Structures are given as structure tokens and as C-alpha cells.
Amino acid sequence: MTNPTPLRPWASLFRMAVAAGALFALSGCASVFLVDNQVQSYARWADRPTPTGAAPTIPQAPQVFGFDRLPSQQDSRSGAGQDELERLAAIALAKVGWTPAAAGVTAPWTVEVSGGTLRLPRAPWESPYDGYWGGGFGPGFGFPGRDYIVTGTGQIIYAPLFLRMETPYYKREVSVVIRHAASGRVVYETRAAHDGRWNSSNALWSAMLDAALSNFPTPPAGLRQVNIEVPR
Template sequence: MKTPSSARSWAGLFRICTAALALLALSGCASVFLVDNQVRSYARWADRPTPPGASAPVTIPQAPQVFRFARLPSQQDNRSGAGQDDLEKLATLSLAKVGWTPAAAGVTAPWTVEVSAGTLRLPRAPWESPYDGYLGGGFGPGFGFPGRDYVVTGTGQIIYAPLFLRMETPYYQREVSMVIRHAASGRVVYETRAAHDGRWNSSNALWLAMLDAALRDFPAPPEGLRQVNIEVPR
């Protein structure tokens, strides 16, 4: 018995799609993902006190420089202490790239650095509808309607499905911030923030990319909001 031409066509299309997906998966394993950040920085180096006898404001400090970390009271308790330790280790790596390193024991640091980070976990992306992506009784993907007892499958078939299984992918909004102060006076001389949102799970590589983005163009950043993209190996 001969196979109908339409069936052969669908079978061939299926094989092509399967092969294409396999190639895409293989290429993705060796690729990078893009961490796109919205960055805003403020440099106020001239706001620190002028040394005695100086006739002009102090110029922007050039690398190398040494600093020490300073923590807010909320970053010092037992619940956030361990996480703050990890964040400061990553910030140390980012600051080292611009020539700033922690002061050795017994060395007076002219600068203090505060670093903080936060994550808001959403059940779905802001533009996604809560009614999308229902699965009905193992029948495959379709569009569910809360309060109804059926789903409409991708082929247009209506299937009875009294229970819906909601398939959602979390969406994350993240931000890191860094504040540098003149240690002797406590005046803020540099502030920067980087914000990123997406579906990537939390990882050191992701946070390090955001910190690197926050320090882009340090110590003399351009004014206004700018986008800084960092590529991270998968």
C-alpha cells in the first residue's frame, strides 16, 4: 500500500524540523548569552574636600587605588551576611578590572565601596497573559480558559479537560548598585546602577556581568541612561 503524498510531506517536514532543532541545540551549547543592562552612573569626584594648600579641586583619581568595603546595617545581619560576602567577592573582581583593589591589613584606604543587589521574581514576563500556555489533561499545548472545562488545541480541536496544568516560566528583574565614598569625609563621589531583566537563573556569571556593566566607563562615565551589553559563555 502506498503512503499518501500528504503523509510523506508531513513526515519529511518533521524530519527537517527535528534536524534543525538538534543543530540549534548543539550550537547553543557552545554559544554565549547576552546580558543586556540599563546603566546609569554619577561621578562627583570634585565634591570631595580639597586638600590643604591646593588651589584647585582634586582631579579624578587614576588607577591603581585601594578601598575597603562598607556595609549598611541591613547587610550586616546573619540572614544577609553570607550573600553579601559573595556579592563583595564578585565586586572585587569587577573593581580589579578598573585598577581598584582592597586595601591590605593595616593600610588606610582613601575610599569605601558599598555594593548591593536585588531580585524580583515574577511568575511570567510582564507582557505575557496569565491565560496563555495551558496544558489540558495530557493532550498537548493549547489555550485554556479559566472557569471552562475545555481547551482548544493547536489544530483547532476542542478537547474536554476539567483540570488545567499551568505551564509558566519565571521572569526576573535584577539590579546591582555601587556607591563609592571619600573615606575621610563620607561624601559620595561615585554612584552607579545596572538593571537587567530576563529568564536566566541566578548565577555568579550573571551577577559579575551586571557589575562589569555598572563599572563600564569608570571613573568618567557619560551622562544619562545607556545600554551596556555583556556576553557571558553558556
């Protein structure tokens, strides 16, 4: 019987990389991913006028509101996306005791919600001219990309011997602005910003809205980080 042909070093490494990637993917199936948000909120309830001239108080739940849209949000091209964003915002606001007013009911508050995404070809700290072996290690043949792939659910699969592909990086932000309906005064404004590899999903936007409404209606001053765990 002839001796088996020994595996070439690159073949062994390839099999190890594939096995490690598969193990990583399987181990992450039942886990969560972290949506880390930079949040800044401004409460101006004291600026709200009262009919009697008495000092205004912070409204306690439950409260009802109506959504208000900017002209750009009423455009037919963005209408469907705005409908979905407002639906998710209504769920987040319900968690703090604020619900949409019934048809025909004049709500004392209006809520304006907006969101945006900036898609980058790679993370800000990544170079398009990393070496072929990844991370600056090895001779570096000038091929663009990286030695891993991030799936849509955030799983990282390493394949250091493949020609690496660019993985998009996203910067996202949501904002919620609450106005006193009778006067039009802004009484609450909050924003949440998050960046990372995750593809757009309702779970991601919901986590950002929950973060934006953390500590509502009396948020701390200054920029703060709010982490939300989302099941994969």
C-alpha cells in the first residue's frame, strides 16, 4: 500500500480556517449581538406654557401623541420607510407609557422621528491596502480587503488564505423630537448613533430607538453610552 500524499501546508491551514469559521457560526446561533449607542437627550419641559401660568410639570405616563412629518418624510419615495420607522417608534414609546392617540382625538403632543444610514466601503480604521495575509502580517502583496467575512447576522468567518473581500461598514442615527402640540415648542429631543457591520433590520432600529428613549422623560446631561442586547 502506498503512503498517502502529505497535505500541503496551505491546504491544512485552509481546512483549519473553515473548521474554525463553522464552529464560530454554530456557537453564535443562540447568542445575542450588542448594539452600542451614543445617546444625547435634551429635556425642555419647563419651556412649555400652561393655561393658568403655573409652573409646568414633567408629564407622567400615560400620555397620547400624534406623529408629525417633515415635508421630506411625506414624499412618496420615503413614505413606506417612514411608516415602518414610526411603527417601531410607537412600540418604543409604548414602553415608556406614550401611545398614539385614537382617530379623532386631539393629542397634546406631537412626535417627529427620523433615521438615516451612511454606508462606507470599510470600517474607518481599515486600510484598503492591507497585506494579503491580513492585519499587516506577512509580506503584503497589496490586495485590497480583509481576511474575514462578516455575515448579515454579525458572525465573523475567517478565511486568511482567500482573496479578501470588502465588508461594508454602516453609520446610523435615529432622532425623536417631541413638541407641545398647542404651542409647537420642542420639549424633548433625543438622538442615538450606532455604527458597525450589522445589516439593516427592524431589531437593530428598535434597539436604537429604545436607547434613544432611555431615561425618558428626565435624561442625564451630556453624551452617554447605552448598550442594548438583541437576540440573533
